[in-house]
Amino acid sequence: MKILCILANPKPVQESYSKRAEMEFIKEYKIQNPTHEVEIMDLYEKGQEHLSYExxxxxxxxxxxxxCEEATYFSEFDKYIVCAPTWNLTTPSILKSYIDHIVAKGVTFKYSSNGIPKGLLKDKKAIYIGSRGGAYPFPLSLIAWDERYVRFIFRFMGIKNFKKIIFENTDKDPVKAKEKFPEFLNKVKSMSKSF
Ligand SMILES: Cc1cc2nc3c(=O)[nH]c(=O)nc-3n(C[C@H](O)[C@H](O)[C@H](O)COP(=O)(O)O)c2cc1C
Structure with a gap:
């Protein structure tokens, strides 16, 4: 079983809530599944480019x-962890640039004879681990595009089993956020057990 963990945050781990949560998730995952291969793809370290004309x-x-190469590589994994902060109501653009490379016709999706797009990735699952400065309960959740966008584009590629865990109010109330984080990490740990 191969797991790809996509990181889209330039901050060092100790300064990032989402990265610390992702580390906890992976630590627990490896305890539960010692034979599974987990690969970390840090988009900043990788120097992820925008999609060029060439x-x-x-x-x-x-x-x-x-x-095609990036999309093929992506398609070879069984499970995905996407870890990103909310930036300006969406994900950091580096994640969008990566997505622009992996949503490739003939590799991760195709058009049926009547022009309807069909995801080509089957029997895979994903989890989104995020962190936000504020909170987005409904109806504000409608304007937080980060997790929703990733969920929909993964679904477009056929990945329907998609879960999320997002730590909110990190900037709105930093003191409370620090206090609440251990409780959040426990939730992360328990989600990891069933991933
Ligand atoms: C460039 C930038 C834009 C941000 N935009 C938003 C935003 O639209 N909504 C929000 O709730 N928080 C926003 N934040 C706050 C971050 O989401 C928050 O600090 C979060 O904890 C970052 O995750 P991290 O701790 O894993 O880095 C923004 C932060 C930065 C640096």
Missing amino acids: TLSNAINNRSGKM
């Missing part, structure tokens, strides 16, 4: 190049 035209015209 990459795009290679994918469209030749079904080759970086986009």
Whole structure:
């Protein structure tokens, strides 16, 4: 079983709530599943690029190049952990750039004969681990695009089993956030057990 953990946060672990939660998740996951392979893909360390014209035209015209390679690589994993902060109501743009590379026609999705898109990834699951400065209960949840966008685009590729755990109010009430974080980590740990 292969697990890909995608990190989209330039902060060092000790300064990031979401990264600390992700580390706790993986620590517990490895205890529960010692034979599973977990790969960390830090998009900042990787130097994730924007989708270029060259990459795009290679994918469209030749079904080759970086986009197809990245999408194929992504498709070889069984489970995904996406870890990101909320930035300006969505995810850091580096995650969008990565997604622009992996949503590749013929690799992670296709069009059916009547033009309806169909995800090609089957029997996979994902979890989104996030952190936000404020809180977004309904109806504000409608404007927080981060997790919702990742959920929908994963679904577009066929990944329907998608869970989330988000630590909120980190900036709105920093003192309370520090107090509440251990309790949140316990929730993270228990979600990891059933992942
Ligand atoms: C550039 C930037 C934009 C942000 N935009 C939002 C936002 O739209 N909504 C929000 O609730 N918090 C926002 N925040 C606060 C972060 O989501 C918050 O600090 C969170 O804890 C970051 O996750 P981390 O601790 O894992 O880095 C923003 C922070 C930064 C640096």
